[in-house]
Amino acid sequence: MKYRELLERYKKGLVSEEERQMIEEDIEKYEAIEEHLSEIVDMDLINFTTSKESEQHNEEIIKIKKSVNSRLRKVVFTSVFIMMTLLIGIFFIISPLVDSFFYDPAKVTVGEVNSDINFDIYALTELNMPGYSLTSDVYVDREGFGEYDIGYFLTNLFTHEKNYITTKIKRGEKIKNYTEIIQDIGFNFMGVKYPIGNPNQVNEDKQRVMNHIIQLNPVSYVSANLIFEEDLTMDELRELEEKYPNIDFIWAGIRTDPNSEMSKDLIGINLINSNKIYMAREEIVEEKYPAFHILEWLVNPTGYESGEMSLEAKAYELHYKSLLQYMIDREEATNVLDRNPRKLEYYKSALNYTKDNGVKTFGVLVYANAKDLIELVKNESIKLLELNQVLASKRYIN
Numbered sequence: 001m002k003y004r005e006l007l008e009r010y011k012k013g014l015v016s017e018e019e020r021q022m023i024e025e026d027i028e029k030y031e032a033i034e035e036h037l038s039e040i041v042d043m044d045l046i047n048f049t050t051s052k053e054s055e056q057h058n059e060e061i062i063k064i065k066k067s068v069n070s071r072l073r074k075v076v077f078t079s080v081f082i083m084m085t086l087l088i089g090i091f092f093i094i095s096p097l098v099d100s101f102f103y104d105p106a107k108v109t110v111g112e113v114n115s116d117i118n119f120d121i122y123a124l125t126e127l128n129m130p131g132y133s134l135t136s137d138v139y140v141d142r143e144g145f146g147e148y149d150i151g152y153f154l155t156n157l158f159t160h161e162k163n164y165i166t167t168k169i170k171r172g173e174k175i176k177n178y179t180e181i182i183q184d185i186g187f188n189f190m191g192v193k194y195p196i197g198n199p200n201q202v203n204e205d206k207q208r209v210m211n212h213i214i215q216l217n218p219v220s221y222v223s224a225n226l227i228f229e230e231d232l233t234m235d236e237l238r239e240l241e242e243k244y245p246n247i248d249f250i251w252a253g254i255r256t257d258p259n260s261e262m263s264k265d266l267i268g269i270n271l272i273n274s275n276k277i278y279m280a281r282e283e284i285v286e287e288k289y290p291a292f293h294i295l296e297w298l299v300n301p302t303g304y305e306s307g308e309m310s311l312e313a314k315a316y317e318l319h320y321k322s323l324l325q326y327m328i329d330r331e332e333a334t335n336v337l338d339r340n341p342r343k344l345e346y347y348k349s350a351l352n353y354t355k356d357n358g359v360k361t362f363g364v365l366v367y368a369n370a371k372d373l374i375e376l377v378k379n380e381s382i383k384l385l386e387l388n389q390v391l392a393s394k395r396y397i398n
Contacts, residue, residue, distance in 0.1 A: 111282035130251035229381035234313035291318035
């Protein structure tokens with residue numbers, strides 16, 4: 001008999017006691033198995049459900065992270081953009097705007113190549129500092145809003161020593177010189193600054209200096225200031241230079257007031273012996289300011305007509321007037337670099353003085369061997385003699 005038929009008879013109650021007992025044991029056994037299998041299925045289902053939930057949770061976290069990162073990137077990019085915009089605005093808009101209100105030495109408006117301060121320092125030095133010459137480009141380092149560090153070399157024309165001058169310009173004001181030349185120019189040409197009325201006193205002062213020079217070795221090299229009895233025209237000055245070829249005529253002081261008046265401001269020009277060209281040629285400057293550089297004009301003496309005066313004398317006149325006119329035109333530079341509030345008016349007055357009186361020199365700075373200087377003083381009309389410095393011998397003897 002098949003087990004299925006036996007189960008049917010068991011359901012109807014037609015089985016023997018022995019068959020009933022066997023079937024119930026089987027049922028109990030299969031119930032235990034079913035319970036065990038049910039537990040296994042439930043755990044798998046729970047694990048499956050948990051895994052699904054975990055995956056969904058991870059997906060949510062990933063989405064959140066992506067959203068946060070995206071927003072952070074936008075914030076970072078926006079911040080960087082704002083900072084860059086601010087920096088660009090500060091350096092390319094605000095800073096130049098601030099600079100435009102003050103003297104900017106780095107501008108190129110006078111010429112086409114060199115920065116303006118090269119011409120400013122050149123003219124200022126030559127007019128006001130006998131015995132010194134600008135012998136380098138002027139270095140300009142921009143430090144901030146209207147603030148600049150300046151550096152350049154001035155050469156002592158007597159000793160050939162180079163002095164590196166550094167200074168700071170801050171918003172239209174020259175606030176500090178880090179290095180200074182100890183200038184003795186305040187004690188030069190004292191007979192012009194403070195005219196002496198007593199002729200005997202003048203002769204005594206002159207003879208005292210002469211006696212000292214006479215005692216020097218004849219080859220001693222001397223720096224001295226000579227003041228003439230009468231002012232010389234530029235033609236007369238040039239004739240004096242040619243008469244004494246062994247003497248270096250370095251700087252000529254130009255008369256700006258009647259010789260009977262006191263003059264605390266003395267200005268002049270470097271002569272041919274001390275004029276050097278160190279900057280690139282700027283034709284536009286020479287056109288506006290003829291003989292701004294003497295040697296440039298002598299090569300191409302535009303406007304010169306032979307017969308009116310010697311070529312060199314004409315160059316001296318034009319050079320002096322051009323330097324004055326340049327400083328007048330460069331009002332802002334003059335006020336900043338000179339730091340003398342009345343200097344601009346003095347330049348204007350000096351230029352006007354030449355219109356009525358011509359360009360004349362009251363005296364010169366010369367370098368010479370002692371014996372040659374003694375000869376000049378004895379033979380020419382020299383009112384006063386001032387001794388500046390003495391070297392054992394002239395350098396670079398050929």
